[in-house]
Amino acid sequence: MSQMSTRTKQPVGAPTSATNTESGRIGDSPLRPDGTLKVTGEFAYASDLWMDDMIWGVTLRSPHPHARIRSIDIGPALATPGVYAVLTADDIPGRNAVGLEFDDQPALATGVVRYQGEPVALVAADHPEIARQAAKKVVVDYELLPVVSDSRAALEPDSPKVHDGGNLVRHLKIRKGDQSVKAPVVVSTDFEVGMQDQAFLGPESGLAVPAEDGGVDLYVATQWLHVDQKQICNVLGLPPEKVRLTLAGVGGAFGGREDLSMHVHACLLAMHTGKPVKMVYNREESFFGHVHRHPARMRFEYGAQPDGRLVYGKAEIIFDGGAYASSTAAVVGNGGTLGMGPYVFPSVTVDCYGVYTNNPPCGAMRGFGCVQAAFAHESLMDELADAVGASRIGVRELNGMTEGAENITGQVIDSAAPVAELIRKVAELPLPPADTGSDLRSMPGGVANTTHGEGVRRGVGYAVTYKNIGFSEGFDDYSTARVRLEVVNHEPVATVHTAAAEVGQGLITIEQQIARTELGVQRVVVHPKDTSVGSGGSTSASRQTYVTGGAVKAACEAVRRTVLARAARTLGAEDLVLDGGKVVSRSGEVLADLVDVLGEVPVEETVEWRHRPTEAIDPETGQGNAHVQYAFSAHRAVVDVDVELGLVKVVALDTAQDVGRALNPAAVIGQIQGGSAQGMGLALMEEIIVSDGHIRNPSFTDYLIPTILDMPPMQIEVLEYADPHAPYGVRGVGEPPTISSGPAVAAAIRQATGLPLRRVPIRPEHIAGLVE
Amino acid sequence: MRITTTVNGDRQDVDDVWEGESLLYVLRERMGLPGSKNACEQGECGSCTVYLDGTPVCACLVAAGQAQGRDVVTVEGLAPDTGQHDDLHPVQQAFLECGAVQCGFCTPGLLVASHDLLRRNPHPSDPEIREALAGNLCRCTGYEKILDAVRVAADKLDGAPA
Ligand code: FES
Ligand code: FES
Numbered sequence: 001m002s003q004m005s006t007r008t009k010q011p012v013g014a015p016t017s018a019t020n021t022e023s024g025r026i027g028d029s030p031l032r033p034d035g036t037l038k039v040t041g042e043f044a045y046a047s048d049l050w051m052d053d054m055i056w057g058v059t060l061r062s063p064h065p066h067a068r069i070r071s072i073d074i075g076p077a078l079a080t081p082g083v084y085a086v087l088t089a090d091d092i093p094g095r096n097a098v099g100l101e102f103d104d105q106p107a108l109a110t111g112v113v114r115y116q117g118e119p120v121a122l123v124a125a126d127h128p129e130i131a132r133q134a135a136k137k138v139v140v141d142y143e144l145l146p147v148v149s150d151s152r153a154a155l156e157p158d159s160p161k162v163h164d165g166g167n168l169v170r171h172l173k174i175r176k177g178d179q180s181v182k183a184p185v186v187v188s189t190d191f192e193v194g195m196q197d198q199a200f201l202g203p204e205s206g207l208a209v210p211a212e213d214g215g216v217d218l219y220v221a222t223q224w225l226h227v228d229q230k231q232i233c234n235v236l237g238l239p240p241e242k243v244r245l246t247l248a249g250v251g252g253a254f255g256g257r258e259d260l261s262m263h264v265h266a267c268l269l270a271m272h273t274g275k276p277v278k279m280v281y282n283r284e285e286s287f288f289g290h291v292h293r294h295p296a297r298m299r300f301e302y303g304a305q306p307d308g309r310l311v312y313g314k315a316e317i318i319f320d321g322g323a324y325a326s327s328t329a330a331v332v333g334n335g336g337t338l339g340m341g342p343y344v345f346p347s348v349t350v351d352c353y354g355v356y357t358n359n360p361p362c363g364a365m366r367g368f369g370c371v372q373a374a375f376a377h378e379s380l381m382d383e384l385a386d387a388v389g390a391s392r393i394g395v396r397e398l399n400g401m402t403e404g405a406e407n408i409t410g411q412v413i414d415s416a417a418p419v420a421e422l423i424r425k426v427a428e429l430p431l432p433p434a435d436t437g438s439d440l441r442s443m444p445g446g447v448a449n450t451t452h453g454e455g456v457r458r459g460v461g462y463a464v465t466y467k468n469i470g471f472s473e474g475f476d477d478y479s480t481a482r483v484r485l486e487v488v489n490h491e492p493v494a495t496v497h498t499a500a501a502e503v504g505q506g507l508i509t510i511e512q513q514i515a516r517t518e519l520g521v522q523r524v525v526v527h528p529k530d531t532s533v534g535s536g537g538s539t540s541a542s543r544q545t546y547v548t549g550g551a552v553k554a555a556c557e558a559v560r561r562t563v564l565a566r567a568a569r570t571l572g573a574e575d576l577v578l579d580g581g582k583v584v585s586r587s588g589e590v591l592a593d594l595v596d597v598l599g600e601v602p603v604e605e606t607v608e609w610r611h612r613p614t615e616a617i618d619p620e621t622g623q624g625n626a627h628v629q630y631a632f633s634a635h636r637a638v639v640d641v642d643v644e645l646g647l648v649k650v651v652a653l654d655t656a657q658d659v660g661r662a663l664n665p666a667a668v669i670g671q672i673q674g675g676s677a678q679g680m681g682l683a684l685m686e687e688i689i690v691s692d693g694h695i696r697n698p699s700f701t702d703y704l705i706p707t708i709l710d711m712p713p714m715q716i717e718v719l720e721y722a723d724p725h726a727p728y729g730v731r732g733v734g735e736p737p738t739i740s741s742g743p744a745v746a747a748a749i750r751q752a753t754g755l756p757l758r759r760v761p762i763r764p765e766h767i768a769g770l771v772e
Numbered sequence: 773m774r775i776t777t778t779v780n781g782d783r784q785d786v787d788d789v790w791e792g793e794s795l796l797y798v799l800r801e802r803m804g805l806p807g808s809k810n811a812c813e814q815g816e817c818g819s820c821t822v823y824l825d826g827t828p829v830c831a832c833l834v835a836a837g838q839a840q841g842r843d844v845v846t847v848e849g850l851a852p853d854t855g856q857h858d859d860l861h862p863v864q865q866a867f868l869e870c871g872a873v874q875c876g877f878c879t880p881g882l883l884v885a886s887h888d889l890l891r892r893n894p895h896p897s898d899p900e901i902r903e904a905l906a907g908n909l910c911r912c913t914g915y916e917k918i919l920d921a922v923r924v925a926a927d928k929l930d931g932a933p934a
Binding site for chain 2: 012013029031032034035036038039040041042043044045047048050127129198199200201202203250251252254280282283284439441442447503504505506666667669670673674675676677678699700701705706707708709711713714
């Protein structure tokens with residue numbers, strides 16, 4: 001609380017507690033507590049923050065993917081009327097280095113720029129347009145350097161170096177079983193995946209407010225307040241108690257907000273000018289301002305028995321990490337340990353690389369390393385089925401993991417692994433009618449009137465995939481929850497305080513549901529997310545319901561123990577429970593009002609909660625218990641393809657997924673629908689086109705994401721095989737749909753066209769140009 | 773320059789508007805109405821959709837000066853003005869109940885576009901809903917619950933004036 005007193009004043013749009021009294025325990029689907037504000041337009045996103053005396057910050061970025069900075073002249077920019085400050089690397093008080101896993105990235109470029117869009121200077125002015133115009137007057141003298149743009153060539157010994165230490169970020173090796181084993185049936189494929197963008201709709205934004213104690217308060221849209229705080233502290237040279245972060249309204253994230261964007265820049269400008277500084281990227285800048293999904297080049301080989309049973313698998317995967325590491329090492333960890341898919345391989349050889357290039361930096365995006373590999377392992381599984389004359393369903397049932405199976409790192413899957421059931425379930429769902437009728441709107445090309453059905457062929461494709469939930473490879477993955485139970489206006493009220501970011505997925509609803517379940521109260525207040533409580537860990541890796549949910553549950557249990565001990569003393573009774581605002585005996589007899597037991601003395605507990613530890617894998621063999629939980633999903637896609645023009649209409653996209661236990665069934669469905677759309681987008685249309693290190697399509701005009709016309713209706717089967725090791729049995733939900741949907745769409749297009757199509761996104765020219 | 777408009781029924785006068793500013797910027801930064809959103813400022817996403825003299829437009833593509841003397845309705849003006857904080861228009865109520873809102877950044881634009889669709893066509897078919905909302909991007913929901921919401925809103929509005 002002492003931290004609050006140092007704040008001068010709060011901006012308009014600073015978050016308030018979410019306090020609605022909608023009931024709903026776990027397993028129900030109460031409405032989101034922020035929903036009403038979101039439909040009235042009153043919910044304040046980071047870009048809506050406002051203060052009387054605020055000024056605007058903008059970033060000057062490098063136009064070159066690789067260059068030496070000879071000099072920077074800020075004079076003309078600083079002389080512009082309305083400009084308050086122009087800052088460069090020279091103005092950084094602390095260490096000029098940020099990064100999620102290694103701090104290999106300067107907050108502002110110094111000496112050299114390594115990608116197009118790298119921040120070089122900052123300008124603050126009283127109008128955003130003045131700041132933009134002034135930024136153009138900063139004179140930077142660049143000497144161009146050779147551009148490393150090919151991820152494979154970057155690994156050659158004679159390649160120019162992006163960093164002094166060389167271009168390899170991580171090489172992960174898996175060697176399991178007989179390395180010289182042969183098999184009667186061998187299939188192999190090369191596969192390539194383009195660079196996808198998270199394309200969250202709410203642009204990077206925030207407001208930094210200088211504080212009287214010489215510190216700064218930052219209101220920002222982000223995924224992990226505490227990892228931001230740590231990096232900002234380094235750059236500002238300030239201790240954590242002087243760098244206070246509060247989560248402002250977040251307009252989607254999907255991994256793209258795990259790294260810093262404007263955070264440190266706004267703080268630098270605010271500290272320098274003594275004024276609140278707001279920064280809001282526009283869409284073009286957003287494409288340069290956050291990391292993307294790693295493009296991947298892959299070579300996969302399966303050896304199998306004549307009946308299709310796998311004998312061995314081999315994979316080489318190269319992830320292009322771009323200019324800075326971000327989370328590349330962890331993406332390599334996932335691609336390497338999970339990249340062979342949810343199948344049992346007696347022998348495995350995997351080499352997975354993450355490399356530095358002068359391309360845009362890549363890092364976290366929903367599906368994290370598994371998305372790319374899934375296209376390769378699923379495409380090859382279809383080829384294996386065809387090679388042995390088995391059905392595509394059958395070959396997956398035959399080789400799919402089951403509970404107790406050992407994966408390629410030697411870890412035993414110790415909860416449900418229903419691979420065969422999931423793929424069967426989607427195969428059994430009703431298919432759409434063969435003929436979609438004469439309505440142009442249901443044709444590939446739609447009302448562009450490119451076909452009335454001539455040249456249109458239907459295809460059906462399947463995919464089944466798996467992913468780790470939570471952070472892996474020995475990472476200390478935890479979340480902190482503070483829960484307080486007290487009497488307010490004659491009513492028992494629970495307040496839940498975590499720093500875990502709500503980015504749209506509905507974590508705050510889940511936090512309320514858990515508190516209602518554990519404490520038997522109706523009213524639950526969700527405190528704004530900030531750094532005055534311990535870390536909630538990242539809103540990524542589908543981990544928050546599991547880990548922050550686990551922390552909230554544990555903190556509630558601690559509160560309940562204290563309250564019931566108090567009740568036991570006054571009532572002289574044992575074995576009590578809390579329900580409906582009452583203290584109740586096991587047999588259901590109401591013994592006291594919770595309000596009376598609490599009286600004037602609130603009960604508050606703070607708990608740091610960890611899931612079972614994971615471990616680092618062996619550097620030579622890749623063996624080890626790398627992950628804490630696995631989540632499985634399957635998709636079936638049905639497409640109509642105009643094989644002459646290459647246009648694709650996805651007619652149906654059906655799925656089955658094991659979610660362990662659905663704490664909020666409606667929110668689970670929402671995650672599956674939204675995640676499936678993103679996977680479909682990568683299969684069909686989403687790619688940041690990069691040539692020689694330059695992004696060619698930084699706009700929603702040229703970078704396409706699925707619209708409501710592209711997205712078909714979905715049939716969704718939710719399985720609930722509770723994980724005995726997880727709170728309530730939950731299994732992470734957010735990422736699996738993004739992993740299995742794309743490969744199913746790609747498979748359906750291959751089936752419709754008969755083309756190999758070994759690169760995604762599959763563009764019309766790939767279909768039409770090759771069809772001749 | 774000075775701009776005078778009617779926004780959600782109230783007369784608004786703002787001074788010192790720079791001529792390069794969009795209607796979206798003026799609404800958000802000068803009138804204190806940040807409900808209309810700024811997801812692209814390129815006319816591609818629909819998050820900034822408002823009514824201008826009764827026609828839905830992308831406010832990011834309208835120069836502030838073009839709004840001079842005209843009538844603007846934003847998401848903040850959709851709910852009936854009964855003085856009750858929680859009063860929602862049936863379209864808003866339906867989006868909320870159907871789970872059509874996740875991060876909600878697309879929501880204000882989709883609400884205006886759906887409101888407009890149901891005024892013009894009280895019983896839209898699914899293809900008609902898809903066509904009407906094709907200019908509004910949503911990255912979170914996969915659109916299925918947005919379709920649900922428009923269907924539910926149509927039922928709620930059945931018989932009642934939109
Ligand atoms: S902000 Fe206007 S269309 Fe995207
Ligand atoms: S709900 Fe997030 S963009 Fe639609």
